[in-house]
Amino acid sequence: MPHPTTRREILAAAGAALTLTALEGCSAGFMGAKRDTLPATRLQLPPLRAATDRITRITVCTRPFRAQGPRLDVEQIGSKTIVHNYGHGGSGWSLSWGSSSIAVQKAMATGARDVAVVGCGALGLTSALLLQRAGADVTIYAKELPPNVRSSFATGIWSPDSRICLQEHATPSFKRLWENMARESFRTYQSLLALPGNPVEFIDLYEVRDAADQTRRANPSTDDRPPFAELQSELIADLIPHAEEFAPGSHQFGARYLRRDTPMMFNLTVYARMLMLDFLANRGRIEIAEFHTPADLASLRQTTVINATGYGARALFDDQSVVPVRGQLAHMIPQPDINYGLFYKDVAFIPRRDGLVFQVIGENDYYGYNDDTTIPDRAEAEHAVSTIAGLYK
Numbered sequence: 001m002p003h004p005t006t007r008r009e010i011l012a013a014a015g016a017a018l019t020l021t022a023l024e025g026c027s028a029g030f031m032g033a034k035r036d037t038l039p040a041t042r043l044q045l046p047p048l049r050a051a052t053d054r055i056t057r058i059t060v061c062t063r064p065f066r067a068q069g070p071r072l073d074v075e076q077i078g079s080k081t082i083v084h085n086y087g088h089g090g091s092g093w094s095l096s097w098g099s100s101s102i103a104v105q106k107a108m109a110t111g112a113r114d115v116a117v118v119g120c121g122a123l124g125l126t127s128a129l130l131l132q133r134a135g136a137d138v139t140i141y142a143k144e145l146p147p148n149v150r151s152s153f154a155t156g157i158w159s160p161d162s163r164i165c166l167q168e169h170a171t172p173s174f175k176r177l178w179e180n181m182a183r184e185s186f187r188t189y190q191s192l193l194a195l196p197g198n199p200v201e202f203i204d205l206y207e208v209r210d211a212a213d214q215t216r217r218a219n220p221s222t223d224d225r226p227p228f229a230e231l232q233s234e235l236i237a238d239l240i241p242h243a244e245e246f247a248p249g250s251h252q253f254g255a256r257y258l259r260r261d262t263p264m265m266f267n268l269t270v271y272a273r274m275l276m277l278d279f280l281a282n283r284g285r286i287e288i289a290e291f292h293t294p295a296d297l298a299s300l301r302q303t304t305v306i307n308a309t310g311y312g313a314r315a316l317f318d319d320q321s322v323v324p325v326r327g328q329l330a331h332m333i334p335q336p337d338i339n340y341g342l343f344y345k346d347v348a349f350i351p352r353r354d355g356l357v358f359q360v361i362g363e364n365d366y367y368g369y370n371d372d373t374t375i376p377d378r379a380e381a382e383h384a385v386s387t388i389a390g391l392y393k
Contacts (some may be wrong), residue, residue: 061153068311089163121151330381
């Protein structure tokens, strides 16, 4: 069952609950999911101290979207066998273990036991660790390391079908591939729960909507661009808890409706550091290097290379199928008592322990599409924080 971490999931099924009648009389959830019984007691969430003067930094990432989905093929370039592992849109962290398992199987099938990984983000680190577990000696080559790689600037919510491909490319074979990646990643993440620093944990995420939101979603703006694929509710609904609805008066946000989902969250600073330390503890090597063309890879001593360069693959391999999708986060001082997230008026708030994050995500998944700018927008950041702060006034 989907959770409110992408705009399309909310907008696509908004018709399931677009009336202002009493929620008790409805038989389906806001997004078509089964609705649990409304809680009898009043929901009271700890207040969030959201204010623009508490913003500590603003980061921008460039998500690598490919209309046909991630690139996972094998290419021969000179004497090098290149296994590609990039182009996951907004699902890089979410699908990393499953996708990297596929890449590692292909790399190990070459017979090589000394393997190079290019890139040190979500896909590079998980590829390197899985190669080690398969018995390979591994060297990571990267221009930048966490926390300065693009994937370190992700939101941190498990969203395995966030801009994973266009609906027209969601063929039966792609769906099977995606489901295997999602389930393998989900299983792996369960083994990381309750570790020191909480690299992975579950949170409650509340979508808040008022009368204006209901009216707007009942009459969505027309958009003739191709829709993005939505796969969670179709293929992995058994992994996601049922949603709960809260009617006006049953919570502290006045005459609004609330919908509660329970997704996984990654505390990326702790999580990326944990992966790096695990890799180095297993005798992994890291070399700072920059590659401008595929021919530059000839300098590597390894004959088998996993390419996990993310958006960088667009320039490195001249892959014009990679489309940038800009995403900006406003980071705010951590608040230890806040363990819930919010989605309100096209703004998401996620309670990461390394700093609360706020993001304008727009009305649909085309927000930030084909925008490769990385200069922080202070006005957008303040709008995101102020929107969420307005719920507590």
